[in-house]
Amino acid sequence: MRDATDSRLLAAVQRRADMTAQELGELLHLSASQAARRRARLEDDGVITGYGARLNPERLGLAVQAFVQVQMAAHNAGNAEGFAKLVQTLPEVVSCWTLTGEADYLLRVWCGDLAALNALIHHRLLPHPAVARVQSQIVMDQPKADSGLPV
Known part of the structure; x- marks a missing residue:
């Protein structure tokens, strides 16, 4: 069962996943070993499923973020499986x-430019036999950055 300290620990590692046990302990008013045990328990329980780094899209040459809605031609297991396989590639x-x-699907995509977004839509998504229609919305600004889950 989670308590308030677990919730504070989860919020902290969502903000900064590379926190040491010492840093977590100081933040939570626990010893480093107590903080490490709590984090390990939350990992073992599957509450914490992994850690990652946040990358700067601009520094990677990714200038266009878009949301792409996909409508399927027909609703059946084969189409769903085929489209899921395509998306994974x-x-x-x-x-x-x-x-x-x-x-039927909403895709969040990052591309280097509009030409790359156009190629993704017209050469990869629309030609797939399961896809009937694609509609895209290009992100103009993101007033709130991706954040962690409410804990």
Whole structure:
């Protein structure tokens, strides 16, 4: 069972995953070993599923972020499986969700420029036999950066 200290630990590692046990202990008013044991328990329980670094898209030459809605030609297991396999091969697609409503999938993509986004849509997504329609929205600004889950 999680308590308030676990919630504070989770919030801290979401902000900065590379915190040492000593730093976590100081933040949580625990010894480094107590903080390390709590973090290990949350990892073992599957609450913490991994750690990663946040990269600067501009420094990587990624100037265009877009959300792409995909509508399937037909709703069947074969189409869903084929489209899921396609998405896994596309490094520009950083997230993919299945949705209710008009669109079946929502893709979050990062591309170097508009030409690369155009190529992704017209040469990779639309030619797939499972895809009936694609609609994209280009991100103009992101007033709130990606953040962690509310804990």
